[in-house]
Structure formats: structure tokens, C-alpha cells
Amino acid sequence: xxxxxxxxxKDIPGTEGWERMYPYxxxxxxxxxxxxxxxxxxxxxxxxxxxxxxxYPFDTIWDEAWYLALSQFNNRIFQIPPVxxxxxxxxxxxVYISPVAVKDPEEIGRRVPNFMERAGYYYKNWxxxxxxxxxxxxxTIKELEELQIPHLPELEELSVVTDAVGESKGYHxxxxxxxxxxxxxKCWQYHxxxxxxxxxxxxxxxxxxxxxxxSIPQQRVTQMISGIDVIMFRSDDELKKLAKKAIDLxxxxxxxxxxxxxxxxxxVKALPNGQEWLACHxxxxxxxxxxxxxxxxxHKDRSWNDDLNIPLMGIATYIKKLKEGVDIERPxxxxxxxxxxxxxxxxxxIESEEDRKTFDELLSTSRTVFPYVENHLFYIEHWFHSVxxxxxxxxxxxxxxxxxxxxxxxxxxxxxxEIKQGLWDVVTAxxxxxxxxxxxxxxxxxxxxxxxxxxxxxxxxxxxxxxAPEVIQEPFTIVLWGVTNNSLADWAAVQDVSDPDxxxxxxxxxxxxxxxxxxxxxxxxxxxxxxxxxxxxxxSPTTSPSWAPAFAKIKACVTDVGGVMSHAAIVCRxxxxxxxxxxxxxxxxxxxxxxxxxxGSSGIVTIER
Amino acid sequence: xxSIAENSASNELPLxxxxxxxxxxxxxxxxxxxxxxxxxxxxxxxxxxxxAVTTEGYRRFMAKAGVGREIQSLLNGLDIQNMNNLxxxxxTIREMIENLTFSTEMEDLIAEHYRKLSVRCCLPAxxxxxxxxxxxxxxxxxxxxxxxxxxxxxxxxxxxxxHIRRCISSLYTGRxxxxxxxxxxxxxxxxxxxxxxxxxxxFTSGVMFxxxxxxxxxxxxxxxxNFGFGESVVSGEVTPDNFVVNKVTLDILERTISxxxxxxxxxxxxxxxxxxxxxxxxxxxxxxxDDEITALAWxxxxxxxxxxxxxxIEWAVDKDLPIGGNIFILQxxxxxxxxDKEKPVTTDAGATAMDYILSSMLRGKKLx
Numbered sequence: 002x003x004x005x006x007x008x009x010x011k012d013i014p015g016t017e018g019w020e021r022m023y024p025y026x027x028x029x030x031x032x033x034x035x036x037x038x039x040x041x042x043x044x045x046x047x048x049x050x051x052x053x054x055x056x057y058p059f060d061t062i063w064d065e066a067w068y069l070a071l072s073q074f075n076n077r078i079f080q081i082p083p084v085x086x087x088x089x090x091x092x093x094x095x096v097y098i099s100p101v102a103v104k105d106p107e108e109i110g111r112r113v114p115n116f117m118e119r120a121g122y123y124y125k126n127w128x129x130x131x132x133x134x135x136x137x138x139x140x141t142i143k144e145l146e147e148l149q150i151p152h153l154p155e156l157e158e159l160s161v162v163t164d165a166v167g168e169s170k171g172y173h174x175x176x177x178x179x180x181x182x183x184x185x186x187k188c189w190q191y192h193x194x195x196x197x198x199x200x201x202x203x204x205x206x207x208x209x210x211x212x213x214x215x216s217i218p219q220q221r222v223t224q225m226i227s228g229i230d231v232i233m234f235r236s237d238d239e240l241k242k243l244a245k246k247a248i249d250l251x252x253x254x255x256x257x258x259x260x261x262x263x264x265x266x267x268x269v270k271a272l273p274n275g276q277e278w279l280a281c282h283x284x285x286x287x288x289x290x291x292x293x294x295x296x297x298x299x300h301k302d303r304s305w306n307d308d309l310n311i312p313l314m315g316i317a318t319y320i321k322k323l324k325e326g327v328d329i330e331r332p333x334x335x336x337x338x339x340x341x342x343x344x345x346x347x348x349x350x351i352e353s354e355e356d357r358k359t360f361d362e363l364l365s366t367s368r369t370v371f372p373y374v375e376n377h378l379f380y381i382e383h384w385f386h387s388v389x390x391x392x393x394x395x396x397x398x399x400x401x402x403x404x405x406x407x408x409x410x411x412x413x414x415x416x417x418x419e420i421k422q423g424l425w426d427v428v429t430a431x432x433x434x435x436x437x438x439x440x441x442x443x444x445x446x447x448x449x450x451x452x453x454x455x456x457x458x459x460x461x462x463x464x465x466x467x468x469a470p471e472v473i474q475e476p477f478t479i480v481l482w483g484v485t486n487n488s489l490a491d492w493a494a495v496q497d498v499s500d501p502d503x504x505x506x507x508x509x510x511x512x513x514x515x516x517x518x519x520x521x522x523x524x525x526x527x528x529x530x531x532x533x534x535x536x537x538x539x540x541s542p543t544t545s546p547s548w549a550p551a552f553a554k555i556k557a558c559v560t561d562v563g564g565v566m567s568h569a570a571i572v573c574r575x576x577x578x579x580x581x582x583x584x585x586x587x588x589x590x591x592x593x594x595x596x597x598x599x600x601g602s603s604g605i606v607t608i609e610r
Numbered sequence: 611x612x613s614i615a616e617n618s619a620s621n622e623l624p625l626x627x628x629x630x631x632x633x634x635x636x637x638x639x640x641x642x643x644x645x646x647x648x649x650x651x652x653x654x655x656x657x658x659x660x661x662a663v664t665t666e667g668y669r670r671f672m673a674k675a676g677v678g679r680e681i682q683s684l685l686n687g688l689d690i691q692n693m694n695n696l697x698x699x700x701x702t703i704r705e706m707i708e709n710l711t712f713s714t715e716m717e718d719l720i721a722e723h724y725r726k727l728s729v730r731c732c733l734p735a736x737x738x739x740x741x742x743x744x745x746x747x748x749x750x751x752x753x754x755x756x757x758x759x760x761x762x763x764x765x766x767x768x769x770x771x772x773h774i775r776r777c778i779s780s781l782y783t784g785r786x787x788x789x790x791x792x793x794x795x796x797x798x799x800x801x802x803x804x805x806x807x808x809x810x811x812x813f814t815s816g817v818m819f820x821x822x823x824x825x826x827x828x829x830x831x832x833x834x835x836n837f838g839f840g841e842s843v844v845s846g847e848v849t850p851d852n853f854v855v856n857k858v859t860l861d862i863l864e865r866t867i868s869x870x871x872x873x874x875x876x877x878x879x880x881x882x883x884x885x886x887x888x889x890x891x892x893x894x895x896x897x898x899x900d901d902e903i904t905a906l907a908w909x910x911x912x913x914x915x916x917x918x919x920x921x922x923i924e925w926a927v928d929k930d931l932p933i934g935g936n937i938f939i940l941q942x943x944x945x946x947x948x949x950d951k952e953k954p955v956t957t958d959a960g961a962t963a964m965d966y967i968l969s970s971m972l973r974g975k976k977l978x
Contacts, residue, residue, distance in 0.1 A: 083972055109972065121964050202963070205970040214829035216822060221859065346858040350828045355961070362963035472973070514861055602861045 004465040007040050010092055013460055016453045019093070022058040022416065024065065027091040045090060045097040045466040050562040051298050053542040055094025055457035057413040058450070059393070059420070062182070063298055063386075064089060064096055066189035074193045075475070079120045081197070082112040084475045094457035097466060100475035123198050127369050131195065134373075138191050138380050145184045145388050150177050150395040153403075153431045171428035174399065178424055181392050182417060185385075192381045199370035206363040213351055213360070218511050218602065220574065225344045226367050227574050228337040231375040234575070236292045236305070237549035239285040240312055241329050244319035246281050250274035253324070257317045260531070262309035288384050294527030294547045297382030300413050304387035305547060314531050315550030322553060329553065331575050375571070383546065396420065403427045404440035406447060414450040415443070464585065504608065507591075509559065509584035511604035512570035517579055519556045521595045523588055538599060540591045544569040552576050557599040559587045559606055573601075581606055625667035626719045629660045629807070639664045641743030641803040646942065653916040655909055655939050658928075659730050660738065660807030661723040663774055665745060667716060668802050671778065674713050677706055681782070682797070690791045696784045704779040712771060720774065720806075721767045727808065733930075735765045737809040737881075740773040742780055742802050763809055763881035770806060777804040810938050811876075814897045815840040815926035816850055818906060819945060820857065820914040826948035828920060830863070831855040831907045835898040838873030839883050840924055840940070847885070848872060851897045855907040862903055869893050902927055905937055913942050920945040 007029040012019065020028050031037045056064065072086020085101040103109050123130060151170045160166070207222045247253040252275055255268035269275040286306055294311060295302030305312040322329050344364070351357045397412035405423050406412055412420065423439050430437035522537040524530050530551040533539065539555045541548075543562050552558070552572050556579075560569045563582040573580035579601030587606065591597065596609040623639060632640050632648025640648070644662040651657050672678055684699050712720065728736040741760040759780035761773040780786070781802055790797065816835035821828045834850040836842045843850045848871060854864040870893050874883045898906070906925060914921050924941040961969075 081971060082968070113968065117964065117968065120967075124964060201967055201971065205967045208970050209966060215825050215827045216854070216863070217827075217829055218856070218861075218863070221856070343858050347829060350857070352828075359961055359963070359966055363966060366963045366967075514859070602856075602863060 004044075004467055004469065005463055007045055007090065007092065007097070007466040008037070010463075010466070013093055013456045016093070016456050019453050019457075022094075022414075022450055022453070023056070023061055023091045024416070027061075027089060029090050029092060040090070041467060043088065043099040043101075043467050044469045045099045047462045047464055048096045048098050049462070049464075050543060050567070051296060052096045053562070054299065054301075055454060055460075056091060056096055057300065057454070058416045059413045060299055061091075062185060062417050063189065066186050067193065069186075070189045070193040071197065074197045079123075079197065080112045080115040081120075081201070081475075082109045082116050087475060087478070092466075093460050093462070094454065095460075095462040098478075099467070100478045102470070102475075120198055120201075123195070124202070124366060124369075127195075127373075131373055134191060134194060135380075138188065138385075141184055141188050141191070142380070142385050142388065145181070145188075145385065145392065148177060148180055148184070148392060150174070150181075150392060150399065152399060153428065169432070171432050174428055175421075175424055178396055178421060181389070181396070185389055188381050188385045192377055195370070195373045196377060199374040202363070202366045202370045203374065206367040209359060209363050210347070213356065214347065217347070218514070220512055220514060220570070220601075221343060221347070223570070224340055224574060225347075225364060226340075226371050227571075228333060228340045229368060229371050231372050232379045233375045233546050233568070233571070234331065234549075235379070236289045236546055237315070239289045240315040240550065241319050243278075243282060243285060244316050244323055244329070247278055247316065247320055248323060250278050252278045253320045256313070257320055260310060260314065260317075262313050265313060291384040291387040292379070292547045293383045293387055293545060296543065296545050297378075297386040300390050300393070302386075302545075303390075304383065306387065307391075308528075311527060311547060312550075315553075318550050318553055332577065333575075336575060336577075379546070396424070400424070400427065403431070403437055405437060405443050407444055411443075411447050414447045414454070503610075504590050505610055506608065507559075507581075507584045507587055507606040509581040509587070509604050509606065510563075510570070511600075511602055512563075512567070512582045513558075513573035513578060513580035514602045515557070515577070515579035516598070516600045516602070517556045518596065518598045521559075521591045521593055521597050522555075523591060523593045524551070525588060538597050540587050540597075541569075542588055543567065544572070552578065557581075557597075557601065559584060559591070559597075559599065561585060561587050561589075623666040624664055625670055625716055626661055626663055626723050628723070629657065629662060629805070632662065637745055638801075639666065639803065640805075641665070641745045643741065643743035643941075644803055644805045645743075647805070647807070649916070650913065650939055650942055653912065655913055655916075655942075656935070656937060658808040658810050658938050658940070659727060660805060661727065662743060662806070663720065663804040665801035665803050667719075668778060668804075671710070671712060671716060674716075677710065678798075680706070685787065685797070688787070688791075690788045693784070696788060700782050700784040700787055703782040707779040707782070708772070708775045710775065717771065720771060724767055724770050724806065727806070731808050735767075737763045737765050737811075737876075738770060738806050739809050740764050740770060740777060740804060740806050742777040743805045745801055745803065762883060763876050763878070765881075774804045774806070778802060809876075810926040810940060811929045812839050812926040813837065813929040813936075814902075815924070815940075816843040816898075818910050818923045818925055819920070820910045820923070821920040821945060821948055822854070823945075823947065826951070829857050831857050831910050833898065833903060833906060836870050836873055837888060837892070837897050838875045838886075840926065841874045841883060842870075842872060842885070844924070853898065853903050855903060857907070857911055860904050860907050860911075862900060865896065867894055867896050870897065898927070901933075902937060909937065909939060913939065917942070917944065920949050922946075 008031055029040055068087070068089045075081045076085040083103050085103060088099045088101050090097045103112065151173045153170050153174065157169060161169070207219060210217055210222045247256050252269050252272050255272055255275070256265055258268055259265050266279065269279060290305035290312060293302040293304050294308070319329050348357060348360055351360055393412065394409055397406065397409040400406050400412060400420070400423060401409055405427060415423065423443065426437045426439045517538070519536055519538045521540050522533050523540045524533065525542060527545070527547050530548060533551055533554050535554050536556050537554070539551055539558045541558070541560055543560050544558070545568055549572065558569050558573050558578060558580045560567070560582045561584060563569060567582050570580055570582050579599045581599060581601060581604050584606060591608060598607040598609070627640065629644060629647045630651045632645045633652065634645060634649050636645040636648060640662040647657050647660070681703050684703060688695065688699055690696055711717070727738070728734060739760060739762050759777050761776065764770055764773050781800065790800070814835055814837055816833060817840070818831060818833045820831050822830040822832055833853040833855065834843050835853070836848055836850045842848045849868040850870065851868055852864070852866040853862060855862050870888055872885045873888050874885055876882070877884050910921070910923055913923060922943045922945045923939060926938050926940055928936045928938055
């Protein structure tokens with residue numbers, strides 16, 4: 002399959018020079034023949050799962066963090082035999098990635114013993130190592146939470162002299178910024194400690210079962226590892242608890258009286274049991290409201306703690322359901338019973354004793370790795386990131402104070418090394434008592450970058466570039482982005498249609514079974530889920546745990562990106578709702594109010610025109 | 611339900627018995643077809659009700675009539691190479707058998723069973739299919755018993771008796787005589803049973819495999835269906851509708867609705883089934899509704915479980931009976947194409963999860 006060459010993609014007029022917004026190594030380039038050939042021969046696909054929007058210069062931090070972490074664990078730590086790392090590029094603000102294969106069979110052979118020893122150690126000691134991971138990660142988050150971003154005083158405190166500190170706030174500010182960045186990079190090191198192996202176990206369990214049963218829907222395989230308690234549901238469970246508590250304490254009507262948290266707080270406070278409920282609410286917030294309204298990858302993804310109106314909406318929905326006598330718990334027992342039945346039936350259909358044994362082993366490994374594969378998201382992407390974005394905003398406030406940026410949210414238009422440079426400008430100017438040079442450098446540059454980002458937004462990123470290989474061996478590539486021949490061909494087919502209004506059928510991954518019909522509600526962000534009406538079909542770019550309250554209202558879910566292990570897929574299976582994920586373009590083609598038919602068993606969305 | 615052996619306390623074998631009293635091990639008494647139907651009923655599968663004239667009934671009939679010796683003398687000295695002669699003798703014997711009368715006891719037994727069957731079907735003189743049920747051990751080469759000895763849409767006691775005799779006489783087609791002579795098969799040890807079963811008045815019918823015949827995937831059930839009797843599907847005269855069902859969850863995974871130009875229905879005058887063109891507006895209508903597909907697949911799963919192997923099944927949805935009780939299994943045979951294949955084992959003996967993960971990584975995931 003042939004996609005456009007990465008070197009053929011033209012700059013959008015008016016954005017020339019955009020490359021300086023990103024690290025230089027992210028550019029597709031033609032001046033080095035070796036690099037040019039590598040780029041042309043590789044298969045690059047747009048990582049829409051993590052970057053549904055063009056990347057802001059500062060947000061590139063997480064892309065660099067995982068560029069390093071995923072690749073090092075694949076290639077330098079566990080040495081996955083046939084694949085090195087995953088290479089990255091940016092084109093017009095969009096991130097393209099490409100798994101790098103080991104081509105020499107002899108080299109692959111040399112890598113095998115290392116892999117067996119090292120990965121084997123992790124699989125064997127998974128639970129004990131995962132417990133250590135939790136300690137490390139929580140300590141890193143604690144360090145982040147305690148990190149102080151100092152303001153630059155007119156005159157240092159006297160104690161600096163009397164305690165003979167020997168350091169200034171200027172130095173502390175530079176150091177705090179470095180620490181902040183380093184903590185972020187460290188957390189991302191941990192992020193991939195288990196993830197590569199976790200996905201590998203899962204991918205090849207899936208692969209094994211598909212060999213036994215060529216036509217088994219992927220969702221049946223994932224169903225075999227469902228019903229395991231993961232942290233992902235905890236935040237949502239806290240909302241349910243708060244809803245019940247509100248009814249018990251008689252404050253429920255005050256909570257449903259407004260969609261504004263401030264008004265609700267005032268109303269609840271006035272009630273006899275109001276303080277008790279507010280105390281429960283406060284307790285639930287740390288850490289469970291550190292849940293991002295998006296994937297957590299973008300600074301725009303604010304957590305519930307940043308906007309208490311979002312969890313309020315969830316609590317209100319659950320109060321309403323409870324009062325209607327609806328059971329709001331996930332039917333876990335039922336899910337487990339069905340999981341066990343399905344697993345046993347498929348197992349019985351396997352003909353040979355050896356294959357049944359392998360099935361048991363792979364299933365048990367998959368179930369062991371599953372909680373990590375889900376839980377790391379809460380620790381890193383949600384909890385750590387939510388606190389992190391807040392700290393960067395504190396840094397931004399200082400830069401604004403010193404005139405380098407006009408608005409706190411302008412900081413995202415700067416690369417993290419430019420911020421470091423800017424802070425040096427600030428502290429040296431502060432120390433010297435002069436005006437920072439950056440006050441006349443950054444505001445115009447930021448204004449220009451804002452224009453570029455707008456043009457990036459309007460650009461439609463091609464799904465893939467370069468040359469598709471025959472096989473893909475990199476576990477992440479297979480699971481997360483669901484890159485298969487079929488999905489790419491389907492995406493390409495939709496792109497070829499000149500009139501998107503004529504499309505009546507979209508194909509995606511059958512992620513959760515069931516057939517329903519209903520009206521579409523297109524929600525591009527978590528804030529928009531407040532528009533959702535009971536019984537609508539949610540159509541979104543992707544979903545994350547903070548969207549949880551939406552699932553109590555909807556009939557089915559369709560997403561643009563994601564595989565059968567994506568958030569929407571897992572949640573829908575747990576709630577017994579049909580889901581189709583990875584359709585490529587659903588939010589572009591479907592409009593709110595359209596009548597849809599969702600077949601979660603075949604992965605087909607039918608649009609009634 | 612008691613089986614036949616337990617029923618006949620005094621060592622005396624029954625002359626006629628209900629299908630539900632037949633079991634797997636009843637083949638010597640009621641032949642393969644009837645014992646398999648009995649087996650299905652006892653596994654809880656809905657099969658059109660009916661009864662069997664047993665091999666004992668057959669022997670009694672032949673003995674009472676005393677035609678044995680006469681047949682022997684006709685067969686003695688017969689030159690089976692001489693086709694004209696062979697057909698002439700065959701015709702004489704068959705006519706002889708068809709003109710014999712049953713003993714009063716036998717006649718009463720058959721008539722009584724037929725009457726009870728009609729009551730069960732809520733029809734006065736229910737139409738039945740009368741067909742021979744060969745005892746496979748005695749008659750190697752299944753084709754031997756002939757395929758034409760199935761008589762459909764038979765009504766009334768006299769007609770039933772007549773067609774039972776015709777089934778018996780089918781043992782003496784020219785082809786059958788020649789075959790036995792070639793095999794040096796002793797006619798005295800030969801026996802046949804005749805099944806009498808309510809005609810399924812098929813609104814829709816077809817076949818079902820409890821695996822995917824395309825790739826042997828045992829987690830699937832594949833159903834072919836068309837309106838009317840199953841002939842159109844079995845013979846391949848039409849492209850039937852095709853449904854693929856997940857065996858474990860009973861989800862319908864695929865529906866392929868074909869253009870079905872004809873179907874088979876009964877011509878009540880001639881009592882034969884005949885092909886009729888489907889009205890254009892029905893040609894592309896799904897011939898089996900989703901609920902029926904699921905119910906049928908559920909039965910298929912149950913049949914497979916009972917036999918412990920993938921099965922090839924003929925089925926029908928009856929027009930006369932209400933929804934919920936209208937799907938019948940007509941026949942179930944073990945699937946042979948995939949089941950007899952040597953299966954490649956996916957993993958090496960003693961492979962651990964690690965080994966599998968490694969070897970799979972080395973192979974990679976095919977993209978093209």
C-alpha cells in the first residue's frame with residue numbers, strides 16, 4: 002500500500018518557518034541522503050490517538066518523553082528482537098510515528114537471549130515489580146506536588162543572609178523549572194517500564210486466539226480479560242458514592258439545582274448536613290479528581306480539580322438515576338459470569354491439549370498485565386499531568402509578570418528550552434535590575450505562532466505517509482493505533498470520497514457488541530458532554546476516564562481513533578453498550594442529530610440520510 | 611423416556627416404535643436415519659414427530675407373506691450381467707411385495723401410530739414422509755438403499771401402508787440385487803426399517819454447519835437458507851442466503867442476502883414438491899429472520915455438544931406451527947471435510963507464554 006511521500010507534503014502558505022516551533026530532529030528532510038531514504042522507505046502514520054489536534058510547542062515534551070522511553074525499553078533495555086524503537090516526525094504540527102524494524106536476521110537472533118532473560122524476568126516477577134513501580138511513581142508525584150515555583154522578590158529575605166543560604170530566588174526559579182521538567186521526564190520513564198511487555202502479552206494472546214478461531218471478533222478476546230478491577234473506574238465510582246451520600250444526607254436537590262459548582266457549594270453549605278457532604282467531596286478530590294477531561298496529553302485537558310463543574314454534572318446525573326430507581330453500578334458480577342462462560346466455551350473448542358495449555362498461559366499473562374496497562378494512565382497521564390500543567394502555569398505567571406508573555410496560556414507556544422532561556426533572561430535581568438530582552442522578542446513571535454497553529458488546525462492530516470510494510474512487529478503499533486491493512490484501506494476509502502455528505506456507512510473496529518439505533522451527538526471535548534441527551538449515540542474523537550458520566554446516558558459510542566483496548570472500548574464493554582472505535586473520520590462525517598445504526602458486532606455505523 | 615430395549619421386557623422386539631424411543635444403539639432395529647432422529651429428540655432437539663416400522667416388523671412382514679422362498683427361487687440362477695433380465699426380475703419381486711398385505715396386527719399397529727401422530731400434529735390425516743432407514747452395518751455403501759425411496763406428502767392410512775411396502779420393495783431394485791450378488795451378501799440377513807415422519811411444511815429451510823466450512827473455524831456456525839423446501843439449497847439450484855453466527859455468543863456476524871429466483875413447494879394434487887419461481891418482490895427478502903437464526907444456531911450448538919463433534923444439519927421452519935415451536939431439525943450428520951483433517955497444532959509442545967510471545971514477535975503481524 003502506497004501513501005504520499007513525506008517529502009511531498011507542502012508547507013501551508015503563511016506558515017513557512019514553522020519548524021522552529023519544534024525540536025530540529027522532528028523535521029522530514031532531504032539534505033542527508035541516508036535520512037531521506039530512511040524516511041521514504043518507512044511507514045509513517047499520524048498518531049491521532051494522542052494528538053487529535055496539532056501539537057503546541059511546549060506539549061512536545063511528552064512526545065519527546067515517550068520517543069525516548071518507549072524506544073529505550075524496546076531496544077536498549079528489553080531488546081525486543083525484531084524491532085528497535087518508534088521514530089517520530091512532525092509535519093504541519095501533526096505527529097507521525099514509525100516503528101523501526103531490525104532487518105538483519107542474524108542480529109535478531111543475537112537479541113533473542115537478552116530478550117528472553119530480561120522480559121522473562123519482568124513477566125515472572127510482574128506483581129512484585131509492579132508494587133515497586135507504584136511506590137516509585139507515587140514518590141515522584143509527591144515530589145512534584147511539593148515543588149515550589151518561587152517568585153522573584155524586590156529584596157531577598159533577611160534569612161538568606163542570617164542563615165548564610167548563599168543562593169538566590171533567581172537560581173531557585175531556574176532550578177525549580179529544571180526539576181519540574183526532570184520529574185516529568187522521569188515519570189515517563191516509569192510509564193514505559195511495563196507497558197511494552199504488557200502490550201506484547203496482550204497482542205500475542207489476541208494473535209493466538211485468532212489463529213485458533215480465524216473469525217473471532219477481537220472484542221471477544223478482550224472480553225476474556227474484562228471484569229478485572231482497575232483504577233480507571235475509581236473516579237467514576239467516587240461520583241456514584243457522592244451521589245448516594247447526597248441523597249442520604251438530603252442535599253441532593255441543592256446539588257441538582259445548578260450546573261455551577263460555586264452556586265451549588267453555597268446552596269449545600271446552607272443545609273444542615275451540607276458541611277459533611279462537602280467534606281466527603283473534598284476527600285474524593287485527592288487524588289481521584291485528578292482526572293483529565295482528555296487524554297491528559299495536552300495542556301488543554303483540564304482535570305476535574307481544575308473545573309469542578311465537570312464532576313458536578315456526573316454527580317447530578319447519578320442522583321437523577323438513583324431517584325428514578327435505576328441501578329448505577331457496573332454489573333460486574335454479570336460481566337465476570339459472561340466472561341467466564343465465553344472463555345470456557347472458546348477454550349473447549351480448541352482441539353489440542355498443547356494449544357489449550359498455551360491458551361491458559363497467555364490468558365493468565367494477559368490478565369496479569371491488564372491492570373498495569375490501564376492503571377498507569379491514571380498515575381501518569383491524569384494525576385501527574387494534571388498537577389504538572391498547573392505548575393507550568395505557575396512558571397507562566399512569573400514570565401507574564403516580567404513581560405515575556407502577555408497571557409499565561411501563551412506559554413504553550415514556546416518550546417521548553419525556549420522557556421528555560423526565557424527564565425535565564427528573566428533572572429539575569431531581575432538580578433541586574435534591567436528590562437529582560439525577551440519582552441520584545443517573545444510577544445511578536447507568539448502572535449505569529451498563534452496564526453500558524455490556526456492554519457495547522459484547518460489542515461487535514463493524511464492518515465499515513467511513506468510505504469506500508471508487509472508485517473508490523475512493534476506491539477504498540479498493533480494494539481494502540483489498530484493499524485491493520487483493513488483499517489488503513491477503510492480510511493483511505495473515506496478520504497477518496499469527494500462528497501462526505503454522501504457517505505452512509507463507516508467502518509471501524511467492533512469494540513463492544515450489540516445493535517442499536519439512535520440520534521448522534523458529536524462531542525469534541527469533555528465539556529461538550531453536558532449537551533448529551535439520554536439515549537443518544539456519542540460520537541467523539543476519542544474518550545478518556547473523565548468522560549465516564551457520559552456513559553451512563555448514552556446508548557452507544559463511536560470514536561475516530563483507538564483500538565479495541567482503547568478507553569471507550571473498555572468502558573462500553575463494562576457497561577454493556579455497543580461501541581465502534583477507530584472509524585478514522587466519524588466526527589467529520591457525522592453531525593449531531595443524524596440517525597445512526599450501530600452494529601457493535603460487525604463494526605459498521607450506518608448513517609440514515 | 612425408556613429406550614426400546616428396556617421397553618420390550620419379554621425379549622420380544624417391537625414391530626413399530628416411536629422415534630423418541632430410538633437411540634444411537636438402535637441401528638439394528640430402526641436403521642441409521644431413525645436412530646439418529648431418536649437421538650436428536652432425546653438430546654432435546656425439535657424433530658418432526660414420527661414412528662418407525664422396525665427391522666423386526668420387516669422380518670415379520672416378509673415371513674408372514676411367505677414370499678421369501680419365492681423370491682429366492684426367482685433370484686437363483688439370475689444372470690445379473692443381463693440387464694433386461696435383472697430389471698424384469700426386480701420388477702416382478704417389487705410388485706409381489708407391494709401387493710402383499712400386512713398382518714392384521716401389523717396393520718393395526720401402523721394405523722394406530724399414524725392416527726396418534728395425526729392427533730399430535732393437530733391435523734386430520736397428517737401428511738407424512740415415508741422413507742427407508744438402512745441398517746448401515748448390513749448395507750455398506752450408503753447409496754445402496756437408493757435415494758428414491760423417499761415418499762413425500764403421503765396422507766391417509768392406506769397410502770401410508772402402501773408406501774411402507776414400496777420402501778421395503780426398494781431392497782429389490784435391480785441395482786440393489788446386483789450389488790448384493792457381487793458382494794456375496796446373504797439376503798436372509800438383510801433388513802430394512804421404514805420411518806414415517808410428519809412432513810415439515812417448510813416456510814424456509816436449508817442447511818447449517820457447526821463450523822465455518824471455508825476455514826474450519828469451530829467458533830462459527832454457518833447457515834444457508836431459502837424459502838420453501840430444502841431441495842433448492844441442497845441441490846445448489848439457487849444461491850441461498852448465508853448467515854454467519856458466533857457459536858459462543860450466538861451473535862449474528864454476517865448476513866448475506868442473495869437473489870433467490872426459485873423455491874420448492876408442494877403441489878397438493880400430485881403430492882410432489884416442485885420448483886416455482888419466487889415473486890420478484892420476495893427474491894431479495896431475508897428468508898430467515900434474526901430470531902430464527904439465533905434459535906437455529908442455538909440448536910446447532912446443542913446438537914454439536916451432544917455428538918461431541920462438528921455437525922452438518924438439515925433444518926426447516928414450519929409454516930403451520932406457531933413461532934417458538936416451528937423450527938425443526940430434519941437430519942444431522944457428522945461434518946467430515948474439516949473434522950477428518952489432521953489439525954496443525956499452533957504451539958510446540960511444552961511452549962510457555964514467553965516462547966509464544968517471542969516466536970510471534972519474530973513472525974510479526976501481517977499488514978498486507
